[in-house]
Amino acid sequence: MIKLFYAPGTCALAPHIVLEWIGEPYELQRVKPKDPEYLQINPLGQVPAMIDGDSGVMSQADALLKYLAHKYPSAKLGDDGTLQGAYELDYWLAFLTGDVHPAFFPFFAPQRYWTEDSESARNTVKEASYKLIDRVFSHLDRHLADKEHIVGDRRTVADPYAFAMIRWGNNGLPDKLSAYPNIERFYQNCLKDEGVQRAMQQQGIS
Ligand SMILES: N[C@@H](CCC(=O)N[C@@H](CS)C(=O)NCC(=O)O)C(=O)O
Incomplete structure (x- = not known):
């Protein structure tokens, strides 16, 4: 098991x-x-x-x-069996792992990004993390403009991976997901899923 x-x-x-x-x-x-x-x-x-x-x-x-x-x-929950489909799933998994996840590192562990703690260091790292997150969320938001899922027209393992990180943004960004309407729609749809809820x-x- x-x-x-x-x-x-x-x-x-x-x-x-x-x-x-x-x-x-x-x-x-x-x-x-x-x-x-x-x-x-x-x-x-x-x-x-x-x-x-x-x-x-x-x-x-x-x-x-x-x-x-x-x-x-x-x-x-994998790719659709085509070469292009395999590439697309790999592209989005790589983006989530290599770009979105690290954008949250300074957000969750800001102390790793300064040598001396101070209010100004905290603010600088926080602002930097918002910029990093905005860059990747903007890319994802554009991608989702005409889509219900991250890859293709059905759910794949990329959907819950994106959901987990989008949830961090929803819970932690000052304006939640309001700057990213397509991500917001994707997120709300995920929340309705029974497997996600369980x-x-x-x-x-x-
Ligand atoms: N590259 C790893 C990163 C995993 C990772 O950073 N997980 C975080 C939680 S989202 C963690 O365990 N953080 C604990 C820590 O770094 O102290 C993966 O994709 O699985």
């Missing part, structure tokens, strides 16, 4: 939603990423991590999402 290691509200929400969509039994373990016990599982001290039977520890959210899509092809309820987040 697959076991998912998660911390509430993190990017581990994405594979959690995917496991709900797949509908096979799985186990959930809540962890604190920097706990010595968890560092034995993932020495990087990051969630998500996953174990599937005798797979050993697997990590990196985008790799886990693709693993789940490949393992359960009947759930139809995963959020299990994690105790709103």
